[in-house]
Amino acid sequence: MEVTSKVLLVNACLRKDNSRTLKLVEGFLKEARRKTQYQIIERNITDLKAKPLTSKGFNLDGTQKEIDASLAKEFALADYIVIGAPFYEFSFPSVLSIYIENISIPGITFKYVGENSVGLCKAMSLTYIYTAGGYLKEEDKIGEHLLKRLSSFYGIKEFHSLSATGLDIAGNDVDKIIKEASLEAKEKGSLQI
Ligand SMILES: Cc1cc2nc3c(=O)[nH]c(=O)nc-3n(C[C@H](O)[C@H](O)[C@H](O)COP(=O)(O)O)c2cc1C
DSSP: OOOOEEEEEEEOOOOSSSOHHHHHHHHHHHHHHHHSOEEEEEEEGGGOOOOOOOGGGBOTTSOBOOOOOHHHHHHHHOSEEEEEOOOBTTBOOHHHHHHHHHHOOBTTTEEEETTEEEEOOOOSEEEEEEEOSSOOOGGGOHHHHHHHHHHHHTTOSEEEEEEEOOTTSTTOOHHHHHHHHHHHHHHHTTTOO
């Protein structure tokens, strides 16, 4: 029987039409599928029913109330994870933060061992794909640094990023920049998700 790896695509691209980030994600997955058979499970989080944590989410003793664990279980069991999100305010759209709150459940995506935590996620890699209107300095990439840290917290072995920047700068050829970003990823080998 053929074994197919599961890729969880966490789609945080808010623009339903013409999202350049989604275009980059699709190009990336198409290339990846050319090499290996993957089952892609898309979790579109732009219309997510999961809610942000609020004051109602806590018991009197400060512990968190039960939250729906289905997203966390799906995340923990994926073989590979791809997150697609546009660059907003040095980070990403808040739907992705809400998603992170909902998957960070002790006993599912990580556990505490004494003073430390141990990641419980099975994924071989997390690839973060984004596009930005301007050009970014290293210190601007706060969303990327956060997702890299979270990946290791969840026990995911590798972290990759793929980005295309300068897309809103007048005169720039958007299609050309996206094509170049995809090619660069291919050359670096980061398409080996
Ligand atoms: C709410 C919002 C915030 C943004 N913040 C930034 C920013 O801080 N820096 C930047 O370079 N571009 C910013 N942009 C531009 C987007 O990153 C850029 O247009 C991106 O390519 C959008 O991706 P999409 O085509 O997939 O929607 C912002 C756009 C929006 C709508």
